[in-house]
Amino acid sequence: MASGRIPSGPWGPSQFRDPVQPDRDPQRSFNWGSPAARQHIQRPAPATDFTSIWQIVRADSWEALKPLALTVLGPESHMLGFCFGVAEGGWGVIEGLLGFLQMIVLNGIYQKIHGPWGMSSWDPISRWESQAWDYLLHSRLEEAHRQFRQLMDELHLVVSNPREFFGNVWNSEVNEYSQKWKRYTWLLKHPSIANEFQRGRLEGQTALEVVLLLATVIDGVGLAVKGVKAIGDLPALARLARGVTKEEAEALLKARRFEDLRTGGGGTVEEPPVAAARSKPASSSWKFLPKQTGRIEPGAVPGTPELKQAMVEAEARTAPTAPDGSPVLPARDATTFGATPKLTDIGGKKLYRVIGRAEEPTNTGSYWSLDPPPTIEDEWRGSAAVKDAWNGDGGYITATAPDGLKAWTGPAAPQPAAVEGYVLPGGGNQVYVPRGTLIADGPPQPTPWNTGAK
Amino acid sequence: MATPTKAERIESLKKQGLKALASQLEDLAARLMSLLSQADAEARRLPVEQQEGAQAFAQTAIGIVREYQNRLMQSMLERDPKGLEWTAGQFGSLARFFGDEDYRWFSRRDELDNVLDHLLDVAAAIFASINTFDPASLESAREALS
Numbered sequence: 001m002a003s004g005r006i007p008s009g010p011w012g013p014s015q016f017r018d019p020v021q022p023d024r025d026p027q028r029s030f031n032w033g034s035p036a037a038r039q040h041i042q043r044p045a046p047a048t049d050f051t052s053i054w055q056i057v058r059a060d061s062w063e064a065l066k067p068l069a070l071t072v073l074g075p076e077s078h079m080l081g082f083c084f085g086v087a088e089g090g091w092g093v094i095e096g097l098l099g100f101l102q103m104i105v106l107n108g109i110y111q112k113i114h115g116p117w118g119m120s121s122w123d124p125i126s127r128w129e130s131q132a133w134d135y136l137l138h139s140r141l142e143e144a145h146r147q148f149r150q151l152m153d154e155l156h157l158v159v160s161n162p163r164e165f166f167g168n169v170w171n172s173e174v175n176e177y178s179q180k181w182k183r184y185t186w187l188l189k190h191p192s193i194a195n196e197f198q199r200g201r202l203e204g205q206t207a208l209e210v211v212l213l214l215a216t217v218i219d220g221v222g223l224a225v226k227g228v229k230a231i232g233d234l235p236a237l238a239r240l241a242r243g244v245t246k247e248e249a250e251a252l253l254k255a256r257r258f259e260d261l262r263t264g265g266g267g268t269v270e271e272p273p274v275a276a277a278r279s280k281p282a283s284s285s286w287k288f289l290p291k292q293t294g295r296i297e298p299g300a301v302p303g304t305p306e307l308k309q310a311m312v313e314a315e316a317r318t319a320p321t322a323p324d325g326s327p328v329l330p331a332r333d334a335t336t337f338g339a340t341p342k343l344t345d346i347g348g349k350k351l352y353r354v355i356g357r358a359e360e361p362t363n364t365g366s367y368w369s370l371d372p373p374p375t376i377e378d379e380w381r382g383s384a385a386v387k388d389a390w391n392g393d394g395g396y397i398t399a400t401a402p403d404g405l406k407a408w409t410g411p412a413a414p415q416p417a418a419v420e421g422y423v424l425p426g427g428g429n430q431v432y433v434p435r436g437t438l439i440a441d442g443p444p445q446p447t448p449w450n451t452g453a454k
Numbered sequence: 455m456a457t458p459t460k461a462e463r464i465e466s467l468k469k470q471g472l473k474a475l476a477s478q479l480e481d482l483a484a485r486l487m488s489l490l491s492q493a494d495a496e497a498r499r500l501p502v503e504q505q506e507g508a509q510a511f512a513q514t515a516i517g518i519v520r521e522y523q524n525r526l527m528q529s530m531l532e533r534d535p536k537g538l539e540w541t542a543g544q545f546g547s548l549a550r551f552f553g554d555e556d557y558r559w560f561s562r563r564d565e566l567d568n569v570l571d572h573l574l575d576v577a578a579a580i581f582a583s584i585n586t587f588d589p590a591s592l593e594s595a596r597e598a599l600s
Contacts, residue, residue, distance in 0.1 A: 303586075304587075305585075305587045308585065308586070308587060311543065311546075311581070312578075312581060312582045315460075315464070315546050315549075315574075315577075315578035315581060315582070316460050316461040316464050316578060316582070317460065318459045318460050318461065330553065331460060331571070332549045332552070332553055332570070332571060332574065333549065333550075333553045334460075335460070335546075335549045335574070335578075336549055336550040336553060357507070357510055359507075360507075363556060365554045365555075365556070366553060366554055367550075367553070367554050385550075387547060387551075389514075389517075389518050389521075389551075390514075390518075390550070390551050390554070415547045415550065416540065416543035416544055416546075416547060420536065420537070420540045435556055
């Protein structure tokens with residue numbers, strides 16, 4: 001069965017089958033930069049009409065459903081992210097997935113119609129139109145909403161009590177999934193416009209992950225294998241899980257860990273010989289990670305007018321004047337802050353700096369954070385707004401600021417991601433000190449997501 | 455007379471029009487590339503303990519700027535405002551990349567800094583001139599490029 005991998009962003013890279021020309025061979029790499037390539041990718045239309053709903057209901061493939069979902073839900077919407085999270089890896093593997101995705105899209109429409117005014121990006125005219133849709137399609141939309149709520153209830157149940165449902169499978173995968181699901185829980189508690197799509201995608205990924213794991217503990221007649229309880233509490237998820245063969249679920253979980261599926265399989269850049277030689281820290285058994293290319297950076301989100309405005313403002317930011325004796329913030333570096341930076345006493349504080357190649361302990365760089373590297377690359381790249389092209393990362397150093405040291409602090413400004421239409425939203429705390437101000441406490445350590453380090 | 459702020463410089467540049475700004479950006483990118491090539495050559499002659507970091511910086515910077523140059527040229531050829539906006543945004547992000555790198559060893563670092571600062575202003579003016587979320591802005595940018 002075809003893997004049906006799809007790209008990790010709402011417009012997706014060109015390995016997607018083109019909805020306009022389905023016979024056209026999918027291409028391997030991202031090439032949205034070329035207008036010639038872009039013309040084959042269907043972008044969302046600026047407005048929707050009544051027929052969109054019927055087209056969603058009647059869509060006979062994900063390729064047909066995808067542009068409709070983009071149009072009616074919007075590229076940054078939570079529900080669109082959910083669709084992508086499930087379809088990334090699940091398409092072509094789970095029987096009946098199309099109906100499931102249609103249900104998610106219809107639920108997204110239901111939420112737009114019934115949510116508070118502030119939640120909807122639709123203008124008042126289209127809102128009247130949406131109420132007409134609701135009048136005509138109420139039962140279908142309401143049913144989709146009911147099914148989605150049930151699914152979410154089940155999903156939260158599984159994520160909160162994994163051992164109840166996965167038995168031995170869970171025991172062997174405990175570290176991997178506990179990290180992912182911890183992030184899932186964290187993101188749900190930190191909603192923002194900027195990461196709605198990302199949150200939805202993570203939820204969808206988690207749902208898919210749960211379905212695949214359930215498929216590995218359900219036997220040929222659809223019953224839970226020995227040692228696994230409570231499958232009966234998950235009728236919606238179990239129904240999907242029964243549409244996957246155990247072998248396929250195991251193969252997919254084993255061969256393609258979730259993060260690889262999500263990032264769309266971007267390649268790596270061959271490092272210059274010098275950089276490659278330097279990428280192995282002295283007296284260490286681990287290596288820095290190679291720079292990635294051809295992917296949407298983990299943590300990147302679809303661009304929005306608000307993020308665009310934030311980038312325009314950052315680029316025009318002027319450095320505040322430094323009082324006598326304080327470090328000067330170069331004009332250029334002021335533009336890397338998402339708000340006017342403040343001069344702060346960081347004396348005695350521990351600072352962290354993620355690096356992609358070794359630095360001399362006495363000639364460390366300018367950009368630091370007061371927060372340790374998070375457990376997952378998405379959080380770091382997204383909040384620190386660090387592009388793949390700059391930093392393959394994989395290691396970090398720490399330094400303790402001497403008493404009385406002042407530094408410029410503030411949120412990191414958003415940066416354009418490697419793929420057109422996406423942005424690394426920034427917002428994480430950023431500390432600027434002139435190069436060489438801080439002395440590393442010790443040799444670099446691998447970042448938590450540098451899994452090849454050990 | 456007070457030195458204009460960055461915001462004032464960007465506003466002033468915007469008056470030149472998109473086509474003239476894109477052309478300036480091409481020139482500045484070419485000058486930056488030329489300086490980086492010289493930096494790469496100088497890096498190879500540095501003492502061994504400095505050489506690795508210096509060469510890694512120069513080679514990475516050359517790779518990044520070359521990619522943006524190609525995209526800029528393509529956007530200009532195809533009169534593609536979205537491509538131009540994306541490229542200008544990428545050039546703008548060089549502020550952070552260069553801000554975190556050490557090239558004090560480079561004999562023409564002041565010239566490099568001047569070219570880079572000018573390039574960042576022009577890129578910011580282009581980026582602020584095109585709103586990809588506004589069809590009218592895109593249409594106007596397309597006309598300006600033709």
